[in-house]
Amino acid sequence: MIRIVILGTGNIGSHLVAAFENVSAIEVVQVYNRSEAGLKELRFRGSKTTQLDQLADADCYIIAVPDDVVAQISDNLPFENRFVVHTSGSVSLNELNSKNRKGVFYPLQTFSKNRKVYFNDIPLCLEATNQKDLELLKTMARTISSAVFEIDSEKRKHLHLAAVFVCNFVNHLYHIGHEITENHQLPFSILIPLIKETASKIERDAPMAMQTGPAKRNDTSTMKKHLDLLDIPIQKELYKLLSQAISESYGREKL
């Protein structure tokens, strides 16, 4: 039985609690959150605490808090020589305090609190300073996912950057599509098959080969018409810059 403590009940922490709670080989012995409110919302029948000095003994402490407080929480842990990991894509392993053994357990997914998550497909990107701890992380990871990767901090930061482009920025483009359709009495749902096909195409072929649209065709007349339709200045800027980026990327490839 692997005993773990999860620190933080935000999007990632709460989903990890739910996932590990279903695994017989793992016991979530305690959940920490700095506020009572965060603990109250959480569906978890085990021990809960808002006090770092009351943390239970465990084989692994998973810090799932906002990136900018990971270091602080790890500094404030009242023990040494235990195994402490964080779950952040953009925080280096070395930002954890060296008084404990360090590791990373980064689930590469977008989490929203009220949306059910199926961990089985989610890539879990692992790192640890020693081999024994890495093996423990792998064992833990494999109980909830079949996509387990060993990825060091240097690679992980690039992976996280790529994730921002293909998830966070993509979602904002969905938002613009949503805004345009709503503003013109069109159902946003009419765009869903297109969105899904766009996301499916790149499973088999490189995105570069799947590019379509006016910028790809260098169809300046359509691009001008589109710019005229956009009212919000930053959306115009985005249209221009994204079109230019598409053109440039084809130019670059041709060299």
Place this chain on the structure above:
Amino acid sequence: MIRIVILGTGNIGSHLVAAFENVSAIEVVQVYNRSEAGLKELRFRGSKTTQLDQLADADCYIIAVPDDVVAQISDNLPFENRFVVHTSGSVSLNELNSKNRKGVFYPLQTFSKNRKVYFNDIPLCLEATNQKDLELLKTMARTISSAVFEIDSEKRKHLHLAAVFVCNFVNHLYHIGHEITENHQLPFSILIPLIKETASKIERDAPMAMQTGPAKRNDTSTMKKHLDLLDIPIQKELYKLLSQAISESYGREKL
């Protein structure tokens, strides 16, 4: 039996030929393309021609050519008072020559030549100047898709603009993710579950509610680190502008 002629054997034309060929209520009587090469590639056993003056008699002529030559082809048709439609999202119905009855048959999807397309889910956006022609288009559309919409030229141009954001621009962001992963010896496939979940989330909830990431959290420290990781100037610009757009859209909503 509805007799149709398809003009153009590009991405849309070739897929329409393949789709209508499987429908018993529709006969594709002829396919036109300006070059022999385009006709040779096409899997179609019926009549093929490169000459507009040899077009067969039909109930509907579907012009599936690049946007900027739709008007020209329609001008050059050697007949009058027949029913002529185009398949373009961004071309108004009125760009078709008025010597024939006009219509639009716009499949809202991204087509790549070597990728099989299942029309059943594809929204078909229809328009015609008279009701009888519109009914014919609806009958035709329903033989291949269960998502048939009547959308006028004014709305269609906004819909096409939205499609550029959620498909063409999104695909370019996938390309950037592809480039970043390849450049750092990471498999692009590691991003696929994230890409799929991002595309799935917005089927149930508005994209605005599903936004995550450093720009949403106003996590300037992570954003700075990301900018330092990007080498290509236009990718830096895109990162900045998309982050700013996310911030602004939350600011706007709060007002």
